[in-house]
Amino acid sequence: MGLLDGKTILVAGVTMDTSIGFATARVAQEQGATVLISNFGRALGITRRIAGRLPAPAPVLELDVTDPAHLAGLVEQVREHLGADATLDGVVHSIAFGNPETVLGGKFVGAPWEDVAQAVQVSAYSxxxxxxxxxxxxxxxxxxxxxxxxxxxxxxxxxxxxxxKAGLESCARYLARDLGGDGIRVNLVSAGPLKTLAAKAIPGFDEIDGVWKDRAPLGWDNTDQEPTAKAVCALLSDFFPATTGEIIHVDGGYHAMGA
Structure with missing residues (x-):
């Protein structure tokens, strides 16, 4: 019997099979969940191909979280695949983007507002x-x-x-406040640096990654997404019924160490 038996989970933002989103979808299926995944644009074709690498078939939805029409049609898309009375027991937000040419890699001062606004909308407001x-x-x-x-x-x-990401963390707390009356829990997982497609797009990522193994008391494998995926699935399960507005660190303990 799995942690997520009988639950239906949407994992939004799955591109490659090296992503945290893909690992989460896989672990969720292994724990008994029915899983849907999403992406959009040119990446949608990649997502449809890598969906075949999951343990079980997973419907792939087209979802651009910055497109009001996509958001308005999301419930209908879910029900097209799962039936007219389908509901969701969990949602995973595995979505972030910042233009590496303008807002990452030492370009903080002088970054253009248009690109900053895009990063905030895609990574936090969404x-x-x-x-x-x-x-x-x-x-x-x-x-x-x-x-x-x-x-x-x-x-x-x-x-x-x-x-x-600071905006995302604050957004999660406010959502926890406003959705708690419906019994909906909102939490975040703060992972250590992982060699995902998103990480590769960050100029200077190795500067962060290089110190992690030495300072994390449990050590850190930057190629292993499963510990993070397991934490996400645990938070989606019934084992955290009174936890909301929380940030769970999956980083080998790095965050708790001083110099």
């Missing part, structure tokens, strides 16, 4: 957009889980994406 879009079909006790990278400090090279 948590609210996604939650609002699926709220009509979220079951009482449903979980929403997003992915962050510790925004309490300034990291080398992370620049405006760090600001966007």
């Amino acid at each position: 948590l609210m957009s996604l939650a609002h879009a699926v709220r009509p079909i979220l079951t009482p006790g449903a979980g929403i889980v997003g992915l962050t990278f510790d925004a309490t400090v300034a990291w080398p090279a992370y620049d405006w994406m760090g600001v966007a």
Whole structure:
């Protein structure tokens, strides 16, 4: 019997099979969940191909979280695949973007507002957009889980994406406040640096990654997404019924260490 038996989970933002989103979809299926995944644009074809690498078939939805029409049609898309009375027991927000040419890699001062606004909308505001879009079909006790990278400090090279993640963390707390009356939990998982497609797009990522193994008391494998995926699935399960507005660190303990 799995942690997510009988639950239906949407994992939004799955591109490659090296992503946290893909690992989460796989672990969720292994734990008994029915899983849907999403992407959009040119990446949608890649997502459809890598969906075949999951343990079980998973419907692939087209979803651009910055497109009002996509958000308005999301419930209908879910029900097209799962039936007219389909509901969701969990949603995973595995979505972030910042233009590496303008808002990452030491370009904090002087970054153009248009690109900063895009990073904030895609990486932070979209948590609210996604939650609002699926709220009509979220079951009482449903979980929403997003992915962050510790925004309490300034990291080398992370620049405006760090600001966007700070916005995401604040957004999660306000959503926890406003959705708690419906019994909906909103939490984040703060993972250590992982060699995903998103990480490769960050100029100077190795500067962050290089110190992690030495300072994390449990050590850190930057190629292993499964510990993060397991934490996400645990938060989606019934084992955290009274936890909301929380950030769970999956980083080998790095965040708790001093110099």
